[in-house]
Amino acid sequence: MKNITSKKDNIADRGTLERKRFGFIKNQNFFLIIIIIAISIITSFINPNFLTYRNISNILQQVSVLGIATMCMGLLMLAGQLDLSIGAMMGLVGVVFVKMVKAGISVELSVLAVLAIAAFCGFVNGIIVAKSNVMPLIITLGMLYVYYGLALYISDGRPNALGDYFRFLGQSKIGPEGFAIPFTVIVFLLIFLFAFAMNKYTKYGRRLNAIGGNRLTAYLAGINVDMHIISLYVLVGLIMGLAGLVLTSRLGNVRAGSGDGYELKALAAAIIGGITFEGGRGSLVGAFFGVILLGLIYNAMNVIGVSSYFQTMVLGVIIVITTVISSLGKRESSF
Amino acid sequence: MSNIKNVEVKNLNKSFTGVRALVDFSFDLYKGEVHCLIGENGAGKSTFIKILSGAITPDSGIINIGKKKYNRLFPAITKNEGIEAVHQEGTLVPQITVAENIFLGSEKSEKMFVSYRRLFRDAAEFMESLNINIRPDEFYENLSLPDQQFVKILRALIFDPRVLILDEPTAVFNINDIKIVTKLVKKISKKGVSVIYISHHLEEIAEVADRVTVLRDGRKVKAHNFKEESIDLNLLANEMIGRPVELFYKKKKHKVGDVIFEVRGLKLNPKSKEINFKVREGEILGLAGLKGSGRTKIARAIFGVDKKYQGKIFYKGKEITPNSPGEALEEGLCMMTENKQIDGLCMNASVVKNITLAGLDRFKGPIINLKEEARLAKKFVDQLGIKTPTLNQEVINLSGGNKQKVVLAKWLFRGINILIVDEPTHGIDVNSKIEIYEILTDLVSKGKSIIMVSSEMPELIAMSDNVIVIKDYEISSVLSESRITEENILLGFMGGGSR
Numbered sequence: 001m002k003n004i005t006s007k008k009d010n011i012a013d014r015g016t017l018e019r020k021r022f023g024f025i026k027n028q029n030f031f032l033i034i035i036i037i038a039i040s041i042i043t044s045f046i047n048p049n050f051l052t053y054r055n056i057s058n059i060l061q062q063v064s065v066l067g068i069a070t071m072c073m074g075l076l077m078l079a080g081q082l083d084l085s086i087g088a089m090m091g092l093v094g095v096v097f098v099k100m101v102k103a104g105i106s107v108e109l110s111v112l113a114v115l116a117i118a119a120f121c122g123f124v125n126g127i128i129v130a131k132s133n134v135m136p137l138i139i140t141l142g143m144l145y146v147y148y149g150l151a152l153y154i155s156d157g158r159p160n161a162l163g164d165y166f167r168f169l170g171q172s173k174i175g176p177e178g179f180a181i182p183f184t185v186i187v188f189l190l191i192f193l194f195a196f197a198m199n200k201y202t203k204y205g206r207r208l209n210a211i212g213g214n215r216l217t218a219y220l221a222g223i224n225v226d227m228h229i230i231s232l233y234v235l236v237g238l239i240m241g242l243a244g245l246v247l248t249s250r251l252g253n254v255r256a257g258s259g260d261g262y263e264l265k266a267l268a269a270a271i272i273g274g275i276t277f278e279g280g281r282g283s284l285v286g287a288f289f290g291v292i293l294l295g296l297i298y299n300a301m302n303v304i305g306v307s308s309y310f311q312t313m314v315l316g317v318i319i320v321i322t323t324v325i326s327s328l329g330k331r332e333s334s335f
Numbered sequence: 336m337s338n339i340k341n342v343e344v345k346n347l348n349k350s351f352t353g354v355r356a357l358v359d360f361s362f363d364l365y366k367g368e369v370h371c372l373i374g375e376n377g378a379g380k381s382t383f384i385k386i387l388s389g390a391i392t393p394d395s396g397i398i399n400i401g402k403k404k405y406n407r408l409f410p411a412i413t414k415n416e417g418i419e420a421v422h423q424e425g426t427l428v429p430q431i432t433v434a435e436n437i438f439l440g441s442e443k444s445e446k447m448f449v450s451y452r453r454l455f456r457d458a459a460e461f462m463e464s465l466n467i468n469i470r471p472d473e474f475y476e477n478l479s480l481p482d483q484q485f486v487k488i489l490r491a492l493i494f495d496p497r498v499l500i501l502d503e504p505t506a507v508f509n510i511n512d513i514k515i516v517t518k519l520v521k522k523i524s525k526k527g528v529s530v531i532y533i534s535h536h537l538e539e540i541a542e543v544a545d546r547v548t549v550l551r552d553g554r555k556v557k558a559h560n561f562k563e564e565s566i567d568l569n570l571l572a573n574e575m576i577g578r579p580v581e582l583f584y585k586k587k588k589h590k591v592g593d594v595i596f597e598v599r600g601l602k603l604n605p606k607s608k609e610i611n612f613k614v615r616e617g618e619i620l621g622l623a624g625l626k627g628s629g630r631t632k633i634a635r636a637i638f639g640v641d642k643k644y645q646g647k648i649f650y651k652g653k654e655i656t657p658n659s660p661g662e663a664l665e666e667g668l669c670m671m672t673e674n675k676q677i678d679g680l681c682m683n684a685s686v687v688k689n690i691t692l693a694g695l696d697r698f699k700g701p702i703i704n705l706k707e708e709a710r711l712a713k714k715f716v717d718q719l720g721i722k723t724p725t726l727n728q729e730v731i732n733l734s735g736g737n738k739q740k741v742v743l744a745k746w747l748f749r750g751i752n753i754l755i756v757d758e759p760t761h762g763i764d765v766n767s768k769i770e771i772y773e774i775l776t777d778l779v780s781k782g783k784s785i786i787m788v789s790s791e792m793p794e795l796i797a798m799s800d801n802v803i804v805i806k807d808y809e810i811s812s813v814l815s816e817s818r819i820t821e822e823n824i825l826l827g828f829m830g831g832g833s834r
Contacts, residue, residue: 222665
C-alpha cells in the first residue's frame, strides 16, 4: 500500500476520489445533526407539541439510561472491546438493591454495595477478556446469562417494587418550575462529559484508543494492555451500576430482566454515532448524537402515533441505513 | 524477446483534482520481454498499472493491446486481453489451501463437486514445471510471506496471460528469495509472456530487465535497453531522483565510546549456544543473518517481546533484563520492529497520536495538553522531514517512507538510549532510505547506540561499526571495520568463520 504524503501522491496512489465525493458524509456528526434537525422539523409540522420544552426534556429523560449505557459501549468499542452483559448487570444491581433496602439496610450502604458488585462484575468480564484470547463478544454474551440468571435466582423471578425509597435519583427534577431538568438527564450529561474528556484529554483514554486501533502497537509502545482493558471493564461496571440504580429508581420497581435489550440498543446507538467495530475510530460525541437520534425517532413515532411494534422495526431499518450510508464514505476503490 | 508489440501506450495523461499523476506517458512492451518500471513512490508507476489493469480511466491517450485500440480499459477487457496483475496487497483467501487459491474461480471440473485430489495434483504439476516447491494442500495463511507471493504469481499465470504485471513482487523477500523470483520471471518471459516489473531494488532490476523505463513526477525520464547498453545503477538512481545520489551511503565517522549495553548468556532455546555481545556508546552494531536464522527473534527477545530461555541484559552495568516492552522502554531501550506497517502504527490514528503514543509520560499527571502535544510532535515532524498535509492526517494515508519516519519519531519522542531497528529501510524508496540513515547517524553521533538487524548488505556495510552474523540462533562470526565485507558476511551465513 503506497500512500504518499504530498497532496499529489496521496491522491494519485489511492482511490481517494470516492472519498472526496462522499467527504461530507464521512463527517458522521454533521450527518446526524442534519437528520436530527430534519426529523424535528417534519414532526413538529405534524404535531406542534413536538418541539415544546416539556417534550424535549421528556425525550432526554427517556434516553438517559440508554445514553449512559451508550457511553460505556462507546468507550469499550473505541478500545476494541465490547460488553453485552451491561443490560443484565443493571437488572442484577436493581434486584440486589431492592432486596437490601427491604431487608432494612440503609440506602447509602446499599448503594455502595451494589456499585461494588457492579464493579466486580466488570472486573470478572475484564480479566477473562484480557487473559484469554476469546472475543469479548462471546465472553460477555456468556456473562450476560450468568448475571441474568443470578438476578433471577435472587429475585426468584418476581418483580419487586421499590416502595417509597430512593425516588430522588430517577424521578426528581432540578431547576425552576416549568424549566426543570430531570435529575436523570443531569446524570447522563455528566457521564457523557466525563467519558468524552477521559477519552480525549487523558493518557488513559489515549492509550485505550491505541489498544483499539492496534493492540500490538500499543503493547510494543510499552502500554500495559491487560491492565488497561481490565480497568476499563471495571469502570464500565461501575457506571452501569449507577445506570441500574437510575433505572430502578425511575421505574419504581425492578425485575431481573429490567435491563434487557439495553446492551444492543447501546451498541446500535454507538454504531449510528460512527464508532466502528474495528476500534480506534469514531468519537463519543457521535455516540451522543446517536443516542439523541434514537430517542428522537422513538418520540416522534409516539407523537405521530405509530404503533410500538412497528417502532422496533423502524429502529432496525435506521441501524442498517445509517451504517450503510456512512460506509459509502469510507469505501475505497477495489485496489 | 521478439518484435511483436503486446502493449503500446501513447501520450497517456491522468490528473487527480488538478495534480498530474501521469503526463504524456508513452510505453511499449514486446512479447517475451521483461520491462521494468522504476521511480520513487508517487512517480506514477501505480497510476499507470492501474490504468493498464482497468481500475482507473485515463484523461487522454491511447492504449493499444495487440491489434486493438482502446481509450480506456475495464477489468473485464484486460482479463480478456490476457493482462494479469499481481498487486502488493493480498487478494487471496487465507483460510483455503494453496491449490484452491491457485485455481479459485477456474476449477477444472465438469461435475458439481471439486475433486481435491485432482486439484492438488494439477497444482503440484504446475508448480513443478516452474521449479516452485510449495505443498499444494497447505493452507494459504500458514505460508511464509515469500511463498504467499509465489502463490499470487502462480494464480495469475493460471490464466495464461500475455502480459503479467508484477508490482514490487519482492518487497517482502530477502536476498535469497529474490533470486528465486528473478529466475521465475526470466523463465516466464522465455515462454513468451511479457512482464512489467516494478521494484525498488536496483540490483534486482539489473538482473531481470531487458528494458527499463524511469518515471519521475508522472513523466518518463528515460528508457534504457539493456540489449544495447550496459547497466549503470548509479545512473538509474540519479534519473529516478533527479539529482546525483550515492547508492552506498557514506556514514560520517564519529567517536565510539565505552561499552554501555551488554547481552550475556542469551539463549532462545535450551540447545543453542549462549549469545554474548557488547554495544558501545555511539556504536551501530549490525545483526546480519538470513531470514529464519533467528536474528529477528534475538532482537525481539532483547526488547522483551518474545520469551527467551535464558539470558541477562545490562545497561550501564546494571541488569535491566526486560520481560515486556514496557520494562524495556523504562530504560530507554526502544525497538523499531520488522513489520512496521503492521505493528508499528495505529493506522487510523493521526500522525500526532502515533508520535506521542510511547512517550505520553512526558506529560505530567493524567491529562494530555493537546496544544503542547501538537507543538512537540511538530518538532519531530519537521526534524525528520515527515511529509504530511496536517498533523491530524491519519497515518494510513502516508507513504511507506513517511510511515517509517513516524515510527522513528515515536521512539525519538519517547527518548532513546539504545535503539533496536529491524530492517530499518525495507520497502522504501532510495531517498527515504538515505533520510533514515541520516537520522540513525545523527542518533549515534549524540552518543546513543543502535542494534541494526538488516538483510541488505550495502546497509550493513555502510552503517555498522561492527557486525555480528547469526546462524541457527547462534553467533557464527563477529566482524569489525575492514573485515565487514559482503564476502565475510556471506561466509557467516554459511556458518563458517570469517577470513
